[in-house]
Amino acid sequence: xxxxxxxxxxxxxxxxxxxxxxxxxxxxxxxxxxxxxxxxxxxxxxxxxxxxxxxxxxxxxxxxxxxxxxxxxxxxxxxxxxxxxxxxxxxxxxxxxxxxxxxxxxxxxxxxxxxxxxxxxxxxxxxxxxxxxxxxxxxxxxxxxxxxxxxxxxxxxxxxxxxxxxxxxxxxxxxxxxxxxxxxxxxxxxxxxxxxxxxxxxxxxxxxxxxxxxxxxxxxxxxxxxxxxxxxxxxxxx
Amino acid sequence: xxxxxxxxxxxxxxxxxxxxxxxxxxxxxxxxxxxxxxxxxxxxxxxxxxxxxxxxxxxxxxxxxxxxxxxxxxxxxxxxxxxxxxxxxxxxxxxxxxxxxxxxxxxxxxxxxxxxxxxxxxxxxxxxxxxxxxxxxxxxxxxxxxxxxxxxxxxxxxxxxxxxxxxxxxxxxxxxxxxxxxxxxxxxxxxxxxxxxxxxxxxxxxxxxxxxxxxxxxxxxxxxxxxxxxxxxxxxxxxxxxxxxxxxxxxxxxxxxxxxxxxxxxxxxxxxxxxxxxxxxxxxxxxxxxxxxxxxxxxxxxxxxxxxxxxxxxxxxxxxxxxxxxxxxxxx
Numbered sequence: 403x404x405x406x407x408x409x410x411x412x413x414x415x416x417x418x419x420x421x422x423x424x425x426x427x428x429x430x431x432x433x434x435x436x437x438x439x440x441x442x443x444x445x446x447x448x449x450x451x452x453x454x455x456x457x458x459x460x461x462x463x464x465x466x467x468x469x470x471x472x473x474x475x476x477x478x479x480x481x482x483x484x485x486x487x488x489x490x491x492x493x494x495x496x497x498x499x500x501x502x503x504x505x506x507x508x509x510x511x512x513x514x515x516x517x518x519x520x521x522x523x524x525x526x527x528x529x530x531x532x533x534x535x536x537x538x539x540x541x542x543x544x545x546x547x548x549x550x551x552x553x554x555x556x557x558x559x560x561x562x563x564x565x566x567x568x569x570x571x572x573x574x575x576x577x578x579x580x581x582x583x584x585x586x587x588x589x590x591x592x593x594x595x596x597x598x599x600x601x602x603x604x605x606x607x608x609x610x611x612x613x614x615x616x617x618x619x620x621x622x623x624x625x626x627x628x629x630x631x632x633x634x635x636x637x638x639x640x
Numbered sequence: 641x642x643x644x645x646x647x648x649x650x651x652x653x654x655x656x657x658x659x660x661x662x663x664x665x666x667x668x669x670x671x672x673x674x675x676x677x678x679x680x681x682x683x684x685x686x687x688x689x690x691x692x693x694x695x696x697x698x699x700x701x702x703x704x705x706x707x708x709x710x711x712x713x714x715x716x717x718x719x720x721x722x723x724x725x726x727x728x729x730x731x732x733x734x735x736x737x738x739x740x741x742x743x744x745x746x747x748x749x750x751x752x753x754x755x756x757x758x759x760x761x762x763x764x765x766x767x768x769x770x771x772x773x774x775x776x777x778x779x780x781x782x783x784x785x786x787x788x789x790x791x792x793x794x795x796x797x798x799x800x801x802x803x804x805x806x807x808x809x810x811x812x813x814x815x816x817x818x819x820x821x822x823x824x825x826x827x828x829x830x831x832x833x834x835x836x837x838x839x840x841x842x843x844x845x846x847x848x849x850x851x852x853x854x855x856x857x858x859x860x861x862x863x864x865x866x867x868x869x870x871x872x873x874x875x876x877x878x879x880x881x882x883x884x885x886x887x888x889x890x891x892x893x894x895x896x897x898x899x900x901x902x903x904x905x906x907x908x909x910x911x912x913x914x915x916x917x918x919x920x921x922x923x924x925x926x927x928x929x930x931x932x933x934x935x936x937x938x939x940x941x942x943x944x945x946x947x948x949x950x951x952x953x954x955x956x957x958x959x960x961x962x963x964x965x966x967x968x969x970x971x972x
Contacts, residue, residue, distance in 0.1 A: 438662055439662060440659065440660060440661065440662070441657035441658065441659060441660055442657060442660035443653045443656070443657055444655060444965065445653075445655075446660075447962075448961050448962070448963075448964075452669075455665055455666055456669055456673060458669070459666065459672070459674075460673050462670050462673075463674050479688075486686065486688065489686050489688075490680075490684075490686040491681050493686045493900075494676075494680035494681055494686075495673065495674075495677040498673055498676060498680075500904070500905045504905070511952060512952045512957040512958055512961065513952065513958055513961060514949065514958075516942070516949070517648050517650040518648065518651070518652070519648075521943040524943050525940055525943070528942070529940060531939075532936055532939070535905060535906070539903070542896075547687075547688050547691050548689040548690065548691050548884075548897060549689065549896055550691070551691050551692060551871070551877060552877055552881050554868060555869070555871075555872040556888070559925045560909075560925045560929050562724070562725055562732070562733075562741055562925070563732065563733040563741055563926035564741070564926055564929045565740030565743060567725050567744075567747075568725045568744035568745065568747040569744075569747065571725075571748060571865060573864055573868045573869065574863045574864070575862050575863070576862025576863060579862075605652065607650070608650060608652075609962040609966070610953060610958050610962075612969070612970070
């Protein structure tokens with residue numbers, strides 16, 4: 403029953419496959435220790451840093467509660483207590499998601515977190531916020547209650563006025579439900595994933611260097627000394 | 641790209657690191673957020689006001705229903721005169737030479753006369769008077785149809801105008817409380833329209849109009865465009881919305897029924913509708929959407945906008961954020 407595998411034929415090393423190229427590019431851009439670091443720069447020491455991970459945590463709760471609602475269908479939450487409970491969790495996790503995301507964005511603005519080649523981090527974060535808005539709106543108009551009736555009949559005018567209503571009809575429940583449970587969540591998760599990978603690639607933006615510190619270093623340098631105490635300001639500059 | 645490249649000499653961090661558990665932090669964050677969401681759920685639940693139906697509307701506000709239906713027949717309702725994407729009876733909104741509503745055309749065609757009145761009436765069986773009235777209406781020239789419908793619809797418009805002006809409305813429309821039937825004194829010859837409207841009111845009360853607007857093409861249906869637009873032209877949705885502080889001048893759709901937070905992230909969008917020149921503009925929607933489009937683009941492009949991208953350096957909120965770091969640096 404046993405068999406012996408024949409020796410592989412002696413051939414020239416094949417060209418790298420697409421798979422190998424993608425793997426090598428991925429590992430080069432994000433080696434495992436960078437992707438999942440076990441250390442953080444010492445300047446990352448403020449409560450403001452909590453709001454990025456709070457946004458992701460809220461998104462996880464949104465997707466979990468939304469998946470439970472999706473499993474039972476769009477009408478379930480109207481006639482069962484359990485369904486209404488999960489709808490409430492879904493609603494409040496959305497409110498927490500936007501709250502955390504807004505604080506996170508303001509925090510990153512005041513850090514000018516796009517510095518040091520991090521502009522794509524800001525851009526993906528900003529687009530995530532803008533895509534999350536229709537993701538939430540499609541949820542509101544998919545509720546099959548009075549809120550859905552009123553919000554959809556009001557929202558249609560803005561969307562129609564710029565031509566979007568021609569292919570994105572907020573009064574069409576079937577279309578809005580598809581957008582809400584599949585298309586827009588995929589977009590949000592994709593953007594958040596890209597955003598997080600970019601953060602891991604570039605690291606958390608270092609602090610501005612204080613003007614008086616810069617001046618002191620410049621003076622020291624002109625006097626022939628290297629006045630930069632390695633390991634304190636880390637070379638971060640504005 | 642060089643135009644977009646910032647004058648930026650931020651260097652990679654070469655300083656100290658402290659031990660940090662990314663996965664543990666995420667797990668704790670998920671736990672905390674889940675607990676917060678649960679707490680808010682237990683404390684506040686979520687709103688679920690039942691939807692309105694055309695049957696409910698026709699029973700609660702029969703005069704408003706018949707007046708709206710008459711305007712659908714006469715082609716004077718909000719939907720009938722909307723333009724794209726529903727019909728060609730209006731040009732839609734525009735800003736200077738920008739007319740995307742017109743350019744994208746009619747994608748969800750609605751003929752209010754046919755879809756909201758004549759079509760539903762054709763589903764009513766065994767009613768000789770209605771059959772005769774419909775036959776008379778359909779055989780008439782367009783001009784005659786229009787004159788009949790306008791003669792029937794005019795008293796409703798006059799009452800609405802008088803109520804808006806705070807005057808005593810004319811007694812040309814009355815509702816019999818016991819039966820909910822609506823009696824109209826048309827401003828001229830209304831031909832078969834009174835019979836049609838009485839039948840439509842009876843059909844609506846039985847739920848027949850709700851059904852007929854949803855079963856136009858196929859058995860399974862998920863598109864509520866027609867019943868929603870029909871109802872939005874009437875007064876029931878607006879009456880409920882006003883009571884729940886959801887009207888446009890009450891910051892509109894960013895609110896939610898009850899005292900729930902709704903969609904506060906739409907505050908800037910809703911804000912423009914409260915101020916001039918948007919507030920009184922016939923093209924408010926497109927103007928607000930364009931302003932929000934420009935602001936959204938600017939939001940994405942903040943790193944590249946001179947001045948805006950320097951504000952964080954000028955207003956030193958960063959000193960609060962990194963106060964421990966600066967304390968360490970200055971004490972070293």
